[in-house]
Amino acid sequence: DAGVTQSPTHLIKTRGQQVTLRCSPKSGHDTVSWYQQALGQGPQFIFQYYEEEERQRGNFPDRFSGHQFPNYSSELNVNALLLGDSALYLCASSRTPNYGYTFGSGTRLTVV
């Protein structure tokens, strides 16, 4: 049973560029949440997708956007990258929005 899969695992981008991160939820899960984890910090909630809609959003600017597809997979897009966007981006899926999450291994984004 495949868990949550994320791609790519590592990425290096230049300031001002745009990036798209991808996530496939665990089988049987329909809710996908995205988190940003800076070094030494706990994950920060970006947003959650359920039924192809953004249901909740954390304190992140509009440069962060997302999408959920009919097969429940999801994308996170970040425009106009800043150095401060360098972090581990975690995707988490759950059976319902209020259930415990299963996390993917993350995408480590470095902005130079």
Add this chain to the structure above:
Amino acid sequence: RKEVEQDPGPFNVPEGATVAFNCTYSNSASQSFFWYRQDCRKEPKLLMSVYSSGNEDGRFTAQLNRASQYISLLIRDSKLSDSATYLCVVNGDNFNKFYFGSGTKLNVKP
């Protein structure tokens, strides 16, 4: 004030010791609570949910104190493999939004 606060540690304990972590939360309307474990440079993994009546899973016991708005994790008979960062997770005033603490680092030494 942060939604969830944890003592960052590190807690350095010998094998076989009992260790406890607390985590405080600010939103009295929170309904869902979890403990996650995160190994260095890995993703967080669900350790256990925290129920109102308290719950136990082997050497791990989780408790919820609604009056004081904190949850706790007790680890008995610590193993070297318990060394990790333990993250407390609490939902906000909307079930769809979860807040993580910054984590408590545990080092179990031989």
